[in-house]
Amino acid sequence: MAACCGLLLSAAPAIPATAPRVPPARGDWLRVRTANFTLYGDATEAKIKDVGLEMEELRAVLASFKNGEARSPVPTVVLVFRDITQLDPYRPLYKGKPKPMGALFLQGHDGNFVALSAGWNLDARPFIYHEYLHDFMRSNFLPQPLWYEEGLAEFYSTFRAGATDATVGLPVEAHIRRMREGFLIPLERLFAIDRDSPEYNESEREGTFYAESWAVVHYLMRGNRDRTAQLGRFLVALQQGRPREEAFRESFQTDYTTLLAEVRKYMAGGRFPYSVTKFSDLKIPRDTRTERIDHAEALALLGSVLGRCSRESWPDAEAYFRAALAEKPGCAAALSGLGELEMWRGRLEEAIEDLHRAVQAGSAGYRAYFSYGLALLLDLQTRPVSVAGLAPEHRRLLEEARASLSKSLELEPGFAEARAALGRSYFFEDGEQVAPGIAALEEAVRLLPSRTDLTRDLALLRERRKGPDKGN
Numbered sequence: 001m002a003a004c005c006g007l008l009l010s011a012a013p014a015i016p017a018t019a020p021r022v023p024p025a026r027g028d029w030l031r032v033r034t035a036n037f038t039l040y041g042d043a044t045e046a047k048i049k050d051v052g053l054e055m056e057e058l059r060a061v062l063a064s065f066k067n068g069e070a071r072s073p074v075p076t077v078v079l080v081f082r083d084i085t086q087l088d089p090y091r092p093l094y095k096g097k098p099k100p101m102g103a104l105f106l107q108g109h110d111g112n113f114v115a116l117s118a119g120w121n122l123d124a125r126p127f128i129y130h131e132y133l134h135d136f137m138r139s140n141f142l143p144q145p146l147w148y149e150e151g152l153a154e155f156y157s158t159f160r161a162g163a164t165d166a167t168v169g170l171p172v173e174a175h176i177r178r179m180r181e182g183f184l185i186p187l188e189r190l191f192a193i194d195r196d197s198p199e200y201n202e203s204e205r206e207g208t209f210y211a212e213s214w215a216v217v218h219y220l221m222r223g224n225r226d227r228t229a230q231l232g233r234f235l236v237a238l239q240q241g242r243p244r245e246e247a248f249r250e251s252f253q254t255d256y257t258t259l260l261a262e263v264r265k266y267m268a269g270g271r272f273p274y275s276v277t278k279f280s281d282l283k284i285p286r287d288t289r290t291e292r293i294d295h296a297e298a299l300a301l302l303g304s305v306l307g308r309c310s311r312e313s314w315p316d317a318e319a320y321f322r323a324a325l326a327e328k329p330g331c332a333a334a335l336s337g338l339g340e341l342e343m344w345r346g347r348l349e350e351a352i353e354d355l356h357r358a359v360q361a362g363s364a365g366y367r368a369y370f371s372y373g374l375a376l377l378l379d380l381q382t383r384p385v386s387v388a389g390l391a392p393e394h395r396r397l398l399e400e401a402r403a404s405l406s407k408s409l410e411l412e413p414g415f416a417e418a419r420a421a422l423g424r425s426y427f428f429e430d431g432e433q434v435a436p437g438i439a440a441l442e443e444a445v446r447l448l449p450s451r452t453d454l455t456r457d458l459a460l461l462r463e464r465r466k467g468p469d470k471g472n
Contacts, residue, residue: 002385004308006402006417007172007250007259008250010465012326015035022299022319022320022323023033023299023416024335027061029042029292029294029297029298030042030045030048030292030296031290031291031292031293032045032048032049032153032288032289032290033289033290034052034053034055034056034287034288035056036055036056036059036072036076036285037052037055037056037077037078038074038075038076038077039051039052039077039078039079039080040078040079040080040293040298041078041079041080041118042081042082042086042298043080043081043082044118045346048080048118049288049290051078051080051116052288053120053286053288053403054125054161054195054283054285055078055128056133056284057161057166057282057284058132058159058161058278059072059132059136059157059286060279060282060283061159061166061282062136062156064277064282066280066367068420070136070139070140070416071139071140071447071457072139072414073139073414073415073417073447073448074108074110074111074112074135074139074415074416074417075107075111075112075263075412075414075415076111076112076132076135077111077114077301078113078114078115078116079113079114079115079116079120079302079305080117081113081116081117082101082117082118083117083118083119084117084119086105086117087102087104087115087116089306090104090115090272090305090306090309093103094256101127102116102117102123102124102127103115103117103124103127103128104116104305104309105128105131105132105136106305106309107131108308108371109417110367110371110417110421112135113304113305113308114128114131114132115305116128116340117150123159125159126157126158126172127157128212129156129157129158129159130153130154130157131153131154133152133156133157134149136155136191137152137153137300137450138448139447139448139449139450140449140452141449142239142265142449142450143249143450144235145235145238146193146194146195146200146213147191147212147216148191148192148215148217148235148404150209150210150213150375151210151215151216151217152217153216153217154175154213154214154217155168155169155216155217155221156168156173156217157172158172163278164278164279165276165278165279166276166277166279167274167275167276168223168274168275168276168277169218169221169272169273169274169275170212170274171272171274173210173390174211175210175215176215176267176272176313177437178207178208178211178266179211179212179215179263179267180267180268182208183208183448184208184264185199185208185212186256186257186258186306187256187260188245188256190209190216191248192244193209193339196307206328210320211422215263215266216263216269218266218272218277219263219266219267222273222275223266223273224262224266224276226280227252227262229402230251230252230253231251232306233245233250233251234248234252236290237251249382259295259416292419295324295327296324296328296331296334297324297328297331297333298334299320299321299323299324299327299334300320300324300334300337301333302316302320303317303319303321303324303334303337304317304333304337304340306320307337307340307341311344312401313339314345317337317339317341318341320334320337320429321337321338321341322334322338330357330361331361332358332359332361332365332368333365333368334353334357334369335354335356335357335360335361336358336365336368336371337350337444338354339351339354339355339357339358339368339371339372339375340355340367340371342354342377343355343371343374343375348375348378348379348382349379351371352372352375352376352379354373355371355372356366356372358372359372359404359407361397364416364431365411366408366411366412367408368384368402369404369405369407369408370405370408370415370418370421372401372404373400373402373403373404373405373418373421373422374401374405376397376398376400376401376404377401377421377424377425379397380394380397380398382419386420390414390428398425402422402425405418405419405421405422405425409422414447415445416443416447416448417444418447419440419443419444419447419456420440420444422437422438422440422442423437423438423439423440423441423444423457423458423461424437424457424461425437425453426440426461426464427439427460427461427464429464430464431465432465434461435465437461438458438462439462441454441457442458444458445458
């Protein structure tokens, strides 16, 4: 449970410690719902809808490779700001100034937050589509080699939607230039790079890693049809646990040096095939629903984004939540945000109080119920457990936590993290009593195949069901 709470802040960039001014009420804030995304913003309704529908088109293209079905176990919220300066409080700094980034993608186990400027002053789409591809892969596939996942994310970053079709695999000019001019990483090294490798973490090396990963993926997927089938065999062999060298030679029937020479020649050739998908061949949901939200709810939403940026931004997020409560006492979204902050700070008593007030206020948000249930479970972990089982008071808290998690699932049925927390709550039980927890974790594993921690917890709970005297 503690690990789950900590992972809510994964992939957070560094954010300035100076407190931003709480934005004043200006213009209308809108909420636009599409089939798979919820968008907020003070941009025009037409622009917000355009952003949402293009993301639906990308999702439909990706889903077409899984027979039209794709899981979205973590909801994605998109903020569309009227101008790029409104991104400043959320962007990381470089030499004291916000980096010229046109968008942010903050990934969390309780939901993803995307923030971008409506003006596309800096075209944010490559960044957003790259990050969304990562989310899609994690939600629908087993873990993949880092070079392949990053190369594929770059491959889809140039996705472009037209009036009747979409293109996938357009060239990335910066990567082509680097491949033609720069030092290349030997393939045996490229395929071994992981998230701790210097090539992935050091700024002077990561450019080559991304460029070469993209080039290899583009060549294997579009540049040589025979190699495309071999790529599939290679990835399957790695999933089966085959040694990398053995899997490579059996799949590609060549050596690393020869394959890299093919990639280098492909990059020098200047012809980069891409695919075109007609929208008429896909099922793209285009219905939208728009409603206005008040300034207090907008402040609470912005506070939630700040809270997920970094620990240094927590005081700023708290200022947003308290400003929302000053405007609208009892604002459930602001109370929920405060409770989440207190939970991340390790102040469980205060977190439970704020989150309880949020759900009592009639919060319609799935995150409030999820966080409240998680906070109760974390609190239970700190209490002594008798060998005779849970005390009545502890049992009451456990059932309240499960009820809150179930309510979160009622509001957001595909939310896998609430199902995982519900399953983990059965670590407080023994024997056949853990059966509902096993069922919940089995579904969470199905929804999040890349999450090895869920697979581990499911195995542990199954062992708990057997008990010490029940054998195998």
